[in-house]
Amino acid sequence: xxxxxxxxxxxxxxxxxxxxxxxxxxxxxxxxxxxxxxxxxxxxxxxxxxxxxxxxxxxxxxxxxxxxxxxxxxxxxxxxxxxxxxxxxxxxxxxxxxxxxxxxxxxxxxxxxxxxxxxxxxxxxxxxxxxxxxxxxxxxxxxxxxxxxxxxxxxxxxxxxxxxxxxxxxxxxxxxxxxxxxxxxxxxxxxxxxxxxxxxxxxxxxxxxxxxxxxxxxxxxxxxxxxxxxxxxxxxxxxxxxxxxxxxxxxxxxxxxxxxxxxxxxxxxxxxxxxxxxxxxxxxxxxxxxxx
Amino acid sequence: xxxxxxxxxxxxxxxxxxxxxxxxxxxxxxxxxxxxxxxxxxxxxxxxxxxxxxxxxxxxxxxxxxxxxxxxxxxxxxxxxxxxxxxxxxxxxxxxxxxxxxxxxxxxxxxxxxxxxxxxxxxxxxxxxxxxxxxxxxxxxxxxxxxxxxxxxxxxxxxxxxxxxxxxxxxxxxxxxxxxxxxxxxxxxxxxxxxxxxxxxxxxxxxxxxxxxxxxxxxxxxxxxxxxxxxxxxxxxxxxxxxxxxxxxxxxxxxxxxxxxxxxxxxxxxxxxxxxxxxxxxxxxxxxxxxxxxxxxxxxxxxxxxxxxxxxxxxxxxxxxxxxxxxxxxxxxxxxxxxxxxxxxxxxxxxxxxxxxxxxxxxxxxxxxxxxxxxxxxxxxxxxxxxxxxxxxxxxxxxxxxxxxxxxxxxxxxxxxxxxxxxxxxxxxxxxxxxxxxxxxxxxxxxxxxxxxxxxxxxxxxxxxxxxxxxxxxxxxxxxxxxxxxxxxxxxxxxxxxxxxxxxxxxxxxxxxxxxxxxxxxxxxxxxxxxxxxxxxxxxxxxxxxxxxxxxxxxxxxxxxxxxxxxxxxxxxxxxxxxxxxxxxxxxxxxxxxxxxxxxx
Numbered sequence: 001x002x003x004x005x006x007x008x009x010x011x012x013x014x015x016x017x018x019x020x021x022x023x024x025x026x027x028x029x030x031x032x033x034x035x036x037x038x039x040x041x042x043x044x045x046x047x048x049x050x051x052x053x054x055x056x057x058x059x060x061x062x063x064x065x066x067x068x069x070x071x072x073x074x075x076x077x078x079x080x081x082x083x084x085x086x087x088x089x090x091x092x093x094x095x096x097x098x099x100x101x102x103x104x105x106x107x108x109x110x111x112x113x114x115x116x117x118x119x120x121x122x123x124x125x126x127x128x129x130x131x132x133x134x135x136x137x138x139x140x141x142x143x144x145x146x147x148x149x150x151x152x153x154x155x156x157x158x159x160x161x162x163x164x165x166x167x168x169x170x171x172x173x174x175x176x177x178x179x180x181x182x183x184x185x186x187x188x189x190x191x192x193x194x195x196x197x198x199x200x201x202x203x204x205x206x207x208x209x210x211x212x213x214x215x216x217x218x219x220x221x222x223x224x225x226x227x228x229x230x231x232x233x234x235x236x237x238x239x240x241x242x243x244x245x246x247x248x249x250x251x252x253x254x255x256x257x258x259x260x261x262x263x264x265x266x267x268x269x270x271x272x273x274x275x276x277x278x279x280x281x282x283x284x285x286x287x288x289x290x291x292x
Numbered sequence: 293x294x295x296x297x298x299x300x301x302x303x304x305x306x307x308x309x310x311x312x313x314x315x316x317x318x319x320x321x322x323x324x325x326x327x328x329x330x331x332x333x334x335x336x337x338x339x340x341x342x343x344x345x346x347x348x349x350x351x352x353x354x355x356x357x358x359x360x361x362x363x364x365x366x367x368x369x370x371x372x373x374x375x376x377x378x379x380x381x382x383x384x385x386x387x388x389x390x391x392x393x394x395x396x397x398x399x400x401x402x403x404x405x406x407x408x409x410x411x412x413x414x415x416x417x418x419x420x421x422x423x424x425x426x427x428x429x430x431x432x433x434x435x436x437x438x439x440x441x442x443x444x445x446x447x448x449x450x451x452x453x454x455x456x457x458x459x460x461x462x463x464x465x466x467x468x469x470x471x472x473x474x475x476x477x478x479x480x481x482x483x484x485x486x487x488x489x490x491x492x493x494x495x496x497x498x499x500x501x502x503x504x505x506x507x508x509x510x511x512x513x514x515x516x517x518x519x520x521x522x523x524x525x526x527x528x529x530x531x532x533x534x535x536x537x538x539x540x541x542x543x544x545x546x547x548x549x550x551x552x553x554x555x556x557x558x559x560x561x562x563x564x565x566x567x568x569x570x571x572x573x574x575x576x577x578x579x580x581x582x583x584x585x586x587x588x589x590x591x592x593x594x595x596x597x598x599x600x601x602x603x604x605x606x607x608x609x610x611x612x613x614x615x616x617x618x619x620x621x622x623x624x625x626x627x628x629x630x631x632x633x634x635x636x637x638x639x640x641x642x643x644x645x646x647x648x649x650x651x652x653x654x655x656x657x658x659x660x661x662x663x664x665x666x667x668x669x670x671x672x673x674x675x676x677x678x679x680x681x682x683x684x685x686x687x688x689x690x691x692x693x694x695x696x697x698x699x700x701x702x703x704x705x706x707x708x709x710x711x712x713x714x715x716x717x718x719x720x721x722x723x724x725x726x727x728x729x730x731x732x733x734x735x736x737x738x739x740x741x742x743x744x745x746x747x748x749x750x751x752x753x754x755x756x757x758x759x760x761x762x763x764x765x766x767x768x769x770x771x772x773x774x775x776x777x778x779x780x781x782x783x784x785x786x787x788x789x790x791x792x793x794x795x796x797x798x799x800x801x802x803x804x805x806x807x808x809x810x811x812x813x814x815x816x817x818x819x820x821x822x823x824x825x826x827x828x829x830x831x832x833x834x835x836x837x838x839x840x841x842x843x844x845x846x847x848x849x850x851x852x853x854x855x856x857x858x859x860x861x862x863x864x865x866x867x868x869x870x871x872x873x874x875x876x877x878x879x880x881x882x883x884x885x886x887x888x889x890x891x892x893x
Contacts, residue, residue: 008699008702008703008704008705008725009704009705009725009726009727009728010706010707010727010728010729010738010739010740011738013740040724041727042721042722042723042724042725042726042727043721043722045567045568045721047564055741057729058729058740058741061727062727063567063721063722063726063727063728064727064728064729064730064739065564065567065729065730065731066594066729066730066731066732066733066741067560067563068560068586068587068590068732070556071556071557071560071587074552074556074557074558074560074561074564075560075561075563075564075567076564077561077564078522078524078560078561078562078563078564078565078566078567078572079564079565079567079568079721080564081522081548081550081561081565082521082522082548082564082565082566082568082570082572083568083570083720083721083722085722086568086721086722103553103554103556103557104553104556104557106553107552107553107557261543261548261550262546262548263543263544263546263547265546266545266546267546268546269521269522269546269547269548269565269568269570270521270565270568270569270570270720270721270722272519272521272546274519274571274657274688274690275519275688275690276683276686276688282541282544282545283513283516283517283683285544286513286541287503287680287681290503290504290505290509291501291502291503291504291680
């Protein structure tokens with residue numbers, strides 16, 4: 001469906017991914033979810049980082065932006081604050097989000113803007129030929145460090161509102177999670193963080209390993225994603241058991257960034273007409289304050 | 293009130309207040325500035341502080357004058373020294389006509405510190421504050437009484453200014469300060485400095501409407517007035533006031549000003565906002581500016597409009613954060629990896645900051661590239677009286693935009709379409725039919741990544757050639773002085789006021805000089821090169837160690853044989869008199885060289 005020519009805008013190109021790459025599932029599910037949620041292509045801003053996953057915007061009809069390495073989140077926040085009426089989706093890999101861009105991830109959890117962030121986690125740097133990434137386990141190549149878990153990082157920050165993990169090998173569940181993420185941001189509830197386990201078939205094929213280790217919390221009746229303490233405990237336990245929790249891990253409430261700082265008595269920044277005296281009465285007040 | 297008509301009319305005074313950080317030097321200077329502004333005079337102030345909240349030497353200087361002046365003058369009328377270090381650090385600026393008001397709580401001022409014949413008024417402000425008010429804090433308000441009387445200010449107007457200033461901080465603080473001022477005025481009586489018997493008579497003119505403003509505030513408003521609606525920054529001296537001003541004012545008109553976690557987030561968040569068609573600006577300094585380089589290059593290659601305010605401070609690395617320098621020029625003009633277009637504008641006074649910021653905002657949108665406003669710490673933070681901005685004369689030009697109706701008429705919309713003027717029309721996200729790709733990778737017209745060599749050449753040329761087109765409308769340099777003057781001056785930023793006054797002094801000394809103040813430094817416009825051509829030699833005055841501006845001019849075709857450098861990188865701003873001295877030294881060296889060369893031939 002993406003290779004059909006469009007008359008007026010760019011033709012989404014074929015993905016550059018290797019056959020069997022988990023990212024295909026992510027793309028397919030994202031397109032499906034956007035339809036499910038009724039997001040029109042012209043209202044979608046899809047921003048992506050650098051890496052294999054950072055090309056997804058070329059393959060979907062949207063306003064697409066290719067960010068600098070590690071900087072997709074600040075760019076996405078800027079777009080959302082300037083025009084809160086857009087559906088803003090950021091996408092990238094685990095290197096982009098958890099290594100070079102880790103600082104921004106922490107502050108996006110903290111500030112809670114209503115944007116969806118999809119991290120395609122393949123636990124290595126595929127595009128640069130398989131170096132260890134922040135989520136690579138101890139012993140992968142020469143990696144001496146323990147891999148990090150961004151869901152646990154999110155759980156540790158008091159303002160997080162949506163944390164989920166999907167698996168490209170389970171697209172049905174991934175679609176539900178993606179729908180929920182888009183619903184969360186679409187209704188202005190804040191930051192939806194969705195990590196997708198997306199194996200790299202070329203440099204680090206974890207498909208079988210991950211399939212064996214995933215633990216679906218959505219099917220665990222004793223689990224309650226609105227309970228942060230419980231969620232943290234379960235994630236930690238499962239990790240210690242060598243399992244990888246997937247599903248809706250946490251959903252909470254906190255004011256979204258745009259609801260706190262965009263003045264909705266006026267048109268949002270991007271929708272204001274640029275012209276003479278656009279500042280009007282405010283300018284007069286300003287002048288007075290400096291006249292003393 | 294008695295008045296003595298034998299006193300000269302106040303036309304030009306400069307006052308330094310110096311002590312330890314936290315002593316309130318800046319408060320005294322700001323209040324003096326307000327008082328003189330109310331009396332119909334113009335003012336210019338300067339600060340000399342360390343990067344810490346309390347302690348360490350701190351001084352502020354204020355000049356009040358009639359007519360137009362744009363710097364602190366060569367002669368200091370009065371120094372209020374709150375301790376001995378204040379005298380030691382500032383004695384170089386004094387001459388025999390200066391007056392020193394000295395806090396002798398810690399003992400008398402060593403006589404050899406001061407120029408001969410200087411008038412000294414000593415009183416134990418600190419001791420009085422401690423004895424009567426139990427707080428050292430009030431010593432500057434006590435001293436204010438003495439200084440105010442000496443400068444010819446009326447008691448009542450001083451009280452009014454105190455009331456206005458301290459009311460904001462609460463009734464208690466106001467009462468204490470008024471009490472301290474009363475003590476100071478009483479002390480002045482005891483010292484024989486009665487009301488109306490100061491050094492000057494202030495002729496109250498009907499005050500023209502003037503804003504009392506710093507360059508950072510002015511730049512913020514120029515941006516806002518030109519439709520700027522999104523700003524990001526990370527607190528850094530001396531640029532923080534741009535962030536603070538816009539955080540206060542931008543939300544009122546529906547804009548967003550955000551303090552980010554670092555400068556990487558600041559520039560990239562700004563890029564994200566700019567992608568939606570919002571006029572966007574960032575401000576930073578030194579280390580933050582280095583961090584933003586990748587993002588700025590990206591804005592050049594992805595053709596995302598961006599205004600970058602660089603409040604230059606002393607570098608490299610953390611350098612001297614509170615000191616002015618002009619040493620980022622190379623980074624502005626040549627910085628970032630790869631080739632990309634950029635424009636660099638440079639204002640010379642807080643007033644000009646407004647107009648250049650508005651123009652930069654227009655230019656960025658029109659040419660879809662990064663546009664710098666090159667400030668320096670002095671332009672950024674010195675307070676000056678400025679004529680209310682001319683909003684009616686302000687041009688607000690929009691870039692090439694496509695709305696839904698425009699798009700419907702097109703066969704195809706390509707974000708990076710090759711056009712005659714090299715500017716591709718832009719459709720903002722949210723507009724039906726305008727879906728497109730923006731990337732910093734080399735791309736084809738659609739925005740799809742491409743390494744095709746022919747496409748690469750077309751796209752690179754398209755971006756770089758935009759600047760050639762922009763040349764015609766970039767701010768021209770301003771010319772001052774004798775158009776037939778043999779020697780010329782070029783200098784930017786805070787040096788504007790200093791050079792302007794220096795050429796007056798030179799003229800009085802019989803040396804005809806002219807001055808060109810560039811307002812665009814990249815691309816280098818013909819007006820600068822033509823100016824150099826018509827002078828027999830040109831002093832390029834700069835606040836950096838490598839003569840960055842002179843090298844840039846030579847790189848762009850200026851005759852290197854004609855350029856002489858006057859450089860300064862000690863963190864101290866030039867005074868016009870000092871600059872004149874340096875010029876005469878250079879002139880005599882130049883003449884000696886000429887003679888030597890003539891002999892050798």
